[in-house]
Amino acid sequence: MHTTDSKPGRSVNALDTERPIGSFSSLKVELCVLITISTLIAFIMAWFLLKVELSIWIAMPITLAVALSITYFFSRGLTSPLREMRDAAEAMADGDYTVRVHVDENNRDEVGQLAMSFNEMAEELQHADQMRRDMVANVSHELRTPVSALQAMVENMADGVVEPTPSNLESILNQTHRLSDLIAFLLDLSRMEAGAASLRIDKFNFADFIDETVEPLEIADAGHAHNIEVRVPDDIEMEGDQDRLRQLFTNIIANALKHSADNTSVLIEAHEDRGYCTIVTNVVNFGSQIPQEARSDIFRRFVKGKTGPGTESGGTGLGLSIARWAAQLHGGTVRVVDDPRGADFEITLPKYHISDEK
Template structure:
């Protein structure tokens, strides 16, 4: 599975800064060096001027001017990145997140570190802005498709062109389910953005929970012929919010089914790591592999994978990001791990909520 990312269409402006000094690791040291150099040059210049018979009233002001000029020249190199960051901040305030500040590869002082941090912040803001644009485009597309299909089918029925047969009504129902799923995704996304989610913590049987989660996915799989094999001991119990965890496992398992060839098998296996107090679950999609460089990107919002060359997987691109969010709510993690069998999503969840052991009912 490969990952498709939408490149930015903007031109990236890099603000270059030449710095005579910047190789030292401390701004204070650099200032001390500048003062020392300018003082030494002023002393030598004053000595030569006085030695050649210049008046002190002329030599001293001239020496002072040269000293100030040297200090000004080097200090501009020190503060130039700050001016560039000021200009970049103004550009970002106007909505251009492509600007970057360049201080050279040998800038190790506080100003250079600040410039690099500024560039990292600009990268994140550019990514967030691109995600916002992608969200508008994706949501518009995802909503338009089922709405257009519903409108066409209902208009045809109203005009008497199409009969309200069970098959046509089922098609309408499928489109409404698609709209409902998209709205649920968007509601989950809003909870993610707000950082708010109420959890109903309770003890439950993990094997039974997985069986209940898998059943509707097997029905929805239709004629693809996938087999979901569950290898989970029956004595595993854990503490958590079943609704949020069902979002987690539904999205991970549905993703495995989506990227599996028809007639293949998806494996769900779990065990309890007693040393760490974790329930470790692996969802394995046989035959498919995810490149290492794409393993972090697939958990970003609105990033869609490909089922083959030039074939986009469809969906909203929100499922895996919501799965990771649900795991993090429980203090757990979701990651793609190395597995020769295929794409392996490993889900690690604490047996006890917030790692605080509570008595089982």
């Protein structure tokens, strides 16, 4: 698994970023220091000018001008990150997410912290924008392939080049299934963007549910000779939306199969945690491992893994994100846990559904 690296950020105009009194941890302290310095210098200058018997009507304007100049000089350093953030925000509004605000490591006040948070936000927006662009390209490719195949086969049948035999019709049906799956992914994405989805809760046997979920995956995986080993007790009953939970387990198991070498095994084992009233399921892909630093990123939208060295997996990069979303709808979690056997996705779901309605 890997994440797509963001391009290096472009820094906006970094002029006036020197902050002579910007090393304090509080903006209030810096303002107090600025006022104290300006007042002290103005007092000393006024005392000196009066000492040399300069007229007060000349000394006071000179003193005020010097005090204002000092205040202006120091205040530009204090507010320079704010001006940079304004310019960066305007650039981002125009679609340029590569801009960054110059951050001095010595600036530890609220403005410096705000600048660092702004850069983190800009990096997230740049990443999301790049992933969306990649997703559009991937979806376009995924749509074009089955549509082109369908068009070619239907045209050949219409021209009498090929006969509508059961095998040809089955091929057309398979292409329509690919289109349906892709459309389902896009619908799930829109539901995730909305932040919620309705659930149809019923009670069912968990072992039977897993068997029904695994069966079509075994048929689709026939060419790779994977062995899906299921170790689920027969007496576990749970409540939930079977359609959403099937999305969850299908995506996790399909991901394990995709990243397993041919003629290897994938283990699905479950147990009931009676103390927490939850059902814990582990889907283990033997042999491969997921780096610690990538375990949270793989659940982000549009992030795709690698099926081999330098080889990016196909699809839209939504499978694991949809799986986590389906788990969260049920109050559960999906995470990667340490396991010497291989990549281990642990799914924790409540045994009973608690309705939000009162």
